[in-house]
Amino acid sequence: MAKRKKFVNIPVLTHLAEESHQWPYENPLAPGHRMCPGCSIPPIVNMILLEYGKDTVAGSNTGCLEVTTGVFPYTAWTVPWIHVAFENNPAVLSGAEAAYKAFKKKGKIDKEIHFVSINGDGGTYDIGFQALSGAAERNHNILYVCYNNEGYQNTGYQRSSATPIGAFTKTTPVGSKIVGKEEKRKDLTLIMAAHEIPYTAQANPFNYKDFTRKIRKSKDVKGFKFINVLQSCTLSWRTKPEEAFRALKLATESLYWPLYEVIEGRFWRINVKPSKPKPIEDYIAMQPRWRHVLKMPQVLDKIKEEIYTKWDYLLRMEKLSKELAEDLGFTLDEIFEMSWDEYQEKVKPKLKEKTYLS
Amino acid sequence: MAVELIKERKTVAMTGNQAIAEAMRQINYDVVAAYPISPQTELMGFFAEYLANGLVDTEFVTVESEHSAMSAVIGAAASGARAMTATASQGLLYMYENLPIASNWRLPITMVLVNRAISAPLNIHCDHGDAMTARDSGWIQLFSENSQEAYHNLIMAVKIAEKALLPTIVNMEGYIVSHTIGNVNLLTDKEVQEFIGESDWRKNVPHPLLDTDNPVTYGATALPDYYTELKYQQHEATFEAKKYVKEVLAEFNELAGTNYDIIEPYKLEDADFAIVVMGSTAGVARTAADILREQGIKAGVLKIRLFRPFPVEEIVDALKHLKAVAVLDRHDSMNALASPLFQDLAASMYHLPEKPLLHDFIYGLGGREVTVEDMLKAFNRVINLYTGKETRNRFVEYLQVRE
Numbered sequence: 001m002a003k004r005k006k007f008v009n010i011p012v013l014t015h016l017a018e019e020s021h022q023w024p025y026e027n028p029l030a031p032g033h034r035m036c037p038g039c040s041i042p043p044i045v046n047m048i049l050l051e052y053g054k055d056t057v058a059g060s061n062t063g064c065l066e067v068t069t070g071v072f073p074y075t076a077w078t079v080p081w082i083h084v085a086f087e088n089n090p091a092v093l094s095g096a097e098a099a100y101k102a103f104k105k106k107g108k109i110d111k112e113i114h115f116v117s118i119n120g121d122g123g124t125y126d127i128g129f130q131a132l133s134g135a136a137e138r139n140h141n142i143l144y145v146c147y148n149n150e151g152y153q154n155t156g157y158q159r160s161s162a163t164p165i166g167a168f169t170k171t172t173p174v175g176s177k178i179v180g181k182e183e184k185r186k187d188l189t190l191i192m193a194a195h196e197i198p199y200t201a202q203a204n205p206f207n208y209k210d211f212t213r214k215i216r217k218s219k220d221v222k223g224f225k226f227i228n229v230l231q232s233c234t235l236s237w238r239t240k241p242e243e244a245f246r247a248l249k250l251a252t253e254s255l256y257w258p259l260y261e262v263i264e265g266r267f268w269r270i271n272v273k274p275s276k277p278k279p280i281e282d283y284i285a286m287q288p289r290w291r292h293v294l295k296m297p298q299v300l301d302k303i304k305e306e307i308y309t310k311w312d313y314l315l316r317m318e319k320l321s322k323e324l325a326e327d328l329g330f331t332l333d334e335i336f337e338m339s340w341d342e343y344q345e346k347v348k349p350k351l352k353e354k355t356y357l358s
Numbered sequence: 359m360a361v362e363l364i365k366e367r368k369t370v371a372m373t374g375n376q377a378i379a380e381a382m383r384q385i386n387y388d389v390v391a392a393y394p395i396s397p398q399t400e401l402m403g404f405f406a407e408y409l410a411n412g413l414v415d416t417e418f419v420t421v422e423s424e425h426s427a428m429s430a431v432i433g434a435a436a437s438g439a440r441a442m443t444a445t446a447s448q449g450l451l452y453m454y455e456n457l458p459i460a461s462n463w464r465l466p467i468t469m470v471l472v473n474r475a476i477s478a479p480l481n482i483h484c485d486h487g488d489a490m491t492a493r494d495s496g497w498i499q500l501f502s503e504n505s506q507e508a509y510h511n512l513i514m515a516v517k518i519a520e521k522a523l524l525p526t527i528v529n530m531e532g533y534i535v536s537h538t539i540g541n542v543n544l545l546t547d548k549e550v551q552e553f554i555g556e557s558d559w560r561k562n563v564p565h566p567l568l569d570t571d572n573p574v575t576y577g578a579t580a581l582p583d584y585y586t587e588l589k590y591q592q593h594e595a596t597f598e599a600k601k602y603v604k605e606v607l608a609e610f611n612e613l614a615g616t617n618y619d620i621i622e623p624y625k626l627e628d629a630d631f632a633i634v635v636m637g638s639t640a641g642v643a644r645t646a647a648d649i650l651r652e653q654g655i656k657a658g659v660l661k662i663r664l665f666r667p668f669p670v671e672e673i674v675d676a677l678k679h680l681k682a683v684a685v686l687d688r689h690d691s692m693n694a695l696a697s698p699l700f701q702d703l704a705a706s707m708y709h710l711p712e713k714p715l716l717h718d719f720i721y722g723l724g725g726r727e728v729t730v731e732d733m734l735k736a737f738n739r740v741i742n743l744y745t746g747k748e749t750r751n752r753f754v755e756y757l758q759v760r761e
Contacts, residue, residue: 055570057437066577072584075575080567083577084432085455091426095389095433095441096567098417102388102439103559103568105415113568131429134422 022054024078033076034068038234038241040205040248041065041147045118047205048145051215054079056114057100059093061123062086064154065147087127089117090135090144097140114219115142121162122152125188132226136195139223143215146188146226149233157236157289161186165302166293169236174292179299184306189228189260196265198223198340203259204230206248210259210271217261221340230257238288250283255311260318261336263343266351267325268317269336280304327354360386360415362547372542374502374535377509378444378470378528379404380542383414384550385516388439388557391419391427395449396482397532398472402444428453428460428469435465435525436576438559438566440516442467446532447474450488454495457525461496462592463576466519466562467526469497470512473637473688474532475724483725484532486636486688489665490698496592498526498599499666501636505540507663510616513545516554518606520562522599529665533725534638545614553613596667603664620664623676625651629658631741632677632714634703635686636662639721639728643686646733657737662699670706678707680714682744684736687754688722696754704753715744718754726758 025031028049029042041064049056059082060066066083069076084092093115103109124132124146135142151169152158159169165184168174172181193200199221203211211229218225230251232244239247251257252272259271280303284290293299318332325332328350335347364384372380375397382390382405392402408414417434421427427443434441445453450471460467476487489499498518502508508530519526530536545553559566565574580588600620607618624644626632631650633643640661650657660676662669677683687697695701700718707713719736722728736757742748 054573057567057570059433067579070575070578072578072580072588075578077575078573080570080573081575081577082433082436082567084429084459088426088429088456091421091429092433094419094421094426095391095430095435095439096437097433098389098419098430099434099437099439099441099559100568102415102417105417108559109568111570113570130422131426134426137422138419 028078029069030076030078032074034071035064036234036241038232038239038244039064040231040244043205044145044147044229044231047208047212048116048118048143048215049079051212052114052116052143052219055111056116057082057093057096058116058118059083059089059096060117061089061119061128062154063120063123064149065118065120067154086123088131089119089123089128090142091131093117093142094135094138094140097142115140117142117144119144119146120153121146121148121150122154122160124148125161125186133195136192136197136224136226139197141222142224143218144224144226146228147231148228149231149236150185151233151236153233153236157233162188164290165306166290166296166299168289168292179292179296184302187310189226192226192228193262193265193268197226198264199225199261200265201227201261202257203227204248204252204257206245207252207259207272214261217336236289239286243286247283247286250278250286253278254280254283255307256280256283258311258314260314263335266321267332267335268314268321269332270314270318280307361413363413364544364547367544367546369541369543371539372505373537373539374505374508374530375401375472375537376404377505377542378512378530379408380544381509381512381550382442383408384545384547385440385513385554386414386551387416387442388559389417389419389431389434389441391421391430391434391441391443393421393424393427393443393445393449395424395446397474397536398444398446398449398470401470401472401536424449424453425455428456431467431469432456432460432463432465433567435460435467436463436563436567438562438568440466440557440562442469444470444472446472447476447482447488450492451476454491457492457495457497459577460525462588464523464563464592464595465525466523468512468515468519469525469527470508471527471529472532472536473529479724481724482532484534484688485723485725486529489527489529490689490691492527493666493698496524496596497666498522498524498603499529499664500526501529501663501665502531502535503638503640503661504535505538506542508535509542509544510610510614510618513550513553514606514610517609518603521606522595522602523563524595524599529637531637543614549613553610599667600664600669618663620669621672621676622661622663624659624661626658626660626676628656630656630681631683631737631744632658632660632680633684633686633733633736634660634662634677634699636665636699637688639686639688642728642730643733646730646737649730649734650737655737655741668702668706673703674706674710677703677714678710678712682715682717682740684740685716685718686736686757687718687720690720690723700753715740716753717743717750719757720754721757732757
């Protein structure tokens, strides 16, 4: 049997070292926060803030990130950060962004300030959905990142609508009558793409370059942007801390967590297409919370149905987008690589021309 | 200031909602969050018209719920903006979670509460249920008797909130004040602007979120080792707030020629019996007091303008010499004891060696019209309780229930 490689993500560390000179500590999130070993939230947050820079107002709902970074009288945040309640950070930042716009209009502030809301899946998929949808609909200039660890982890791991089918949680335990969660995951990324916001994406901290590129793109886009990032949770997934990134790698390679991006609900592009997708069983086997479904063929089948039909759907959406792009005189890659302003100037008029009834 | 419309003082007949919208225009808030609920809805509609016609340069956030309205206002105020919202009844209950956060954070937010009954049953008309529900939220609360007071209260509230660094509610009764026309003496746009001062985001709050050179964390968790101290600071601030309210009222009186104080006694100096009331019913109570005076009974009325923080000393001073007091509560606490205003008064007077008889009347629920007869009934009841002609087995009774 081949020796298992340990994953130390060299590119991440290098990038962190390069960008660190502008920050008071080596990372935007100062050391001393209380995250669990193996938690991929700190890399996620640091990648975001390294791209966005110090003139960023961040915010979070109640959850793991909030509780581990802001325990009075300490804080790990080296940018302004606001936490109000469990479900309302997008609404809170809507107000902050409105205030910023008001002052900018009156010439009382001239810095360019970005707004980033970083929240867990509990506060995003469930209780926070209203505020997220509202802020998206009003198209505030805010980046919303969901660190998706597939459950309410801060309270000890209860199911959220992001928890996969069959998984053990404290509210969907594995018992003799009921075995784990009975519902499949809600696909929030699709829902946000359907909001037709400027930019929607699904990302993976293992695929560091892709994630960083998406963060960078979101900074250039004007309006509401949403990135759903899978995040391994040491305590609940029970994946070993040193194996966390290997599990995340498998998540995308097995098609469980496809990486894609959507512009205005109109153009869809898949970023990673495994030539030989790994069996979903390999990914499940790495998570003790979910492993029992390997012995439950019916549930395993449901899981496969969910991920493979979704993959097929995404492939078809990408194909349609490619066709649309070509009809407008661009490649799909060109449309995603160009700046937001260029997209407005070059692509939108052609889209109108092509699709308006004459 | 976007457009200067009123250059000379004038008197206009306006409803409470119109008067508030006018005050909002003159204040020219940085951020306003709006979500509709009767009877507040048209207030924001009037303001939206000002905005649509370029009369204000406010950032108007039409949020998707009241909870988000207060969340947005908190985000804006923490950023240093002059921010407000308005709501009523269920809307207030929905945003309630955020109220103690705003007050512990000392954010100078203003909110107009168009007082409406709380479900169930569903009722869109006036009572003080929403205001009373918020009485432990740590917010300053002012009550308005009519459109004129509502207009003045909001202008003063901006300054009160910024001086005391506590969020402030201006209560205005639904339909009775919000939709009823009264004479409103309007100040000029310049006078309002000078009174409240320019909005400086670096100064409105001590630690603005937008100051990225001095990053701050809002909303840290406080464990058992620190929570008490952080609440104690808020506790002291609440006691301090009364003096700021008085200061602002005095300044405003000079500007507008009004005679506002945190309480408004009416024929109380030599009175034996009094009604204590908040809001528009004060007028009806005063008429009843006049009728009793003509009959030789020394009746008076105490109208309370500042409900929170509760002005203990002033109220006790005004009432302590009385024989009996009829407390009017426009809300039922459903606690088998008595309602909020009675409880506040009883607690304030408990330690006096000599104190008036207190009796609680629940009135005006769900918009039930309050008549002079009702007020006379209340007066007569406490007079008879005092003389022993009648007895009671509870401290509270309904003034207007139809048997």
